[in-house]
Amino acid sequence: MSAFVSLILCVVACNNSTPEPAPEVALPSVHAVAGVVSGSHADWCGEHAVPESRCTRCDSSLVPAFQVTGDWCGEHAVPESQCLQCSPELKIERPPKES
Numbered sequence: 749m750s751a752f753v754s755l756i757l758c759v760v761a762c763n764n765s766t767p768e769p770a771p772e773v774a775l776p777s778v779h780a781v782a783g784v785v786s787g788s789h790a791d792w793c794g795e796h797a798v799p800e801s802r803c804t805r806c807d808s809s810l811v812p813a814f815q816v817t818g819d820w821c822g823e824h825a826v827p828e829s830q831c832l833q834c835s836p837e838l839k840i841e842r843p844p845k846e847s
């Protein structure tokens with residue numbers, strides 16, 4: 749019986765660590781500022797996870813350029829090369845920060 753009691757005590761004693769709350773990351777701006785080099789680390793739309801210079805959801809004037817090259821998903825209104833609904837395995841990588 750004493751083995752059972754010490755097992756209970758251990759469970760209680762070993763279980764008293766409080767989980768750390770996930771820190772809130774406040775992003776000042778998720779969008780690239782004007783004038784960044786296209787294809788650079790700074791050229792990134794954090795809201796839509798694509799290069800800002802190619803983000804048709806932020807800049808609809810980019811749409812015709814994609815449409816003429818056939819890189820357009822009419823169903824989801826994004827470039828086919830950015831359409832995660834049609835290509836869930838699609839990975840758009842942010843370029844590394846240049847040193």
Ligand SMILES: [Zn+2]
Pocket residue numbers: 793795796797803805806
């Ligand atoms: Zn965007």
Ligand SMILES: [Zn+2]
Pocket residue numbers: 821823824825831832833834
């Ligand atoms: Zn699509």
